[in-house]
Amino acid sequence: MVILKIATKEKEQDIIKYKNEFKISSPILIDDDAAAANAYGIWNRPNTFFINREGKIVARVVKEMDWTSNSMKNLIQYLLKEKK
Numbered sequence: 001m002v003i004l005k006i007a008t009k010e011k012e013q014d015i016i017k018y019k020n021e022f023k024i025s026s027p028i029l030i031d032d033d034a035a036a037a038n039a040y041g042i043w044n045r046p047n048t049f050f051i052n053r054e055g056k057i058v059a060r061v062v063k064e065m066d067w068t069s070n071s072m073k074n075l076i077q078y079l080l081k082e083k084k
Helices: 012-021 035-039 070-081
Strands: 005-008 028-031 048-051 057-061
Touching: 005 035, 012 028, 028 035, 048 070
Parallel strands: 005 028
Antiparallel strands: 048 057
C-alpha cells in the first residue's frame, strides 16, 4: 500500500515545515498549477482517494476522517487483501 499526499498551490517550504511538524514520512507531491486537483474534481480539502491494484478509484472521502474507525479499517483491509 502506498500513501501519497498532494499539496495544491502550496509553497515548498510550507510543505517541508508541515511534514516535519507532523512527522509525515509519506511523499507529498506538489501540484503547483492544480492540474491534478482539477483532473480529480477536488475543490476543497482534505480529499482521500482509495485506489485498488488495478488503478481504479474504489472510494473517496471528502472530509476529515477517523482512520481508526471500523469502516476505514475494513476498507483498508479489503484493499490490502485484493489479489494482484
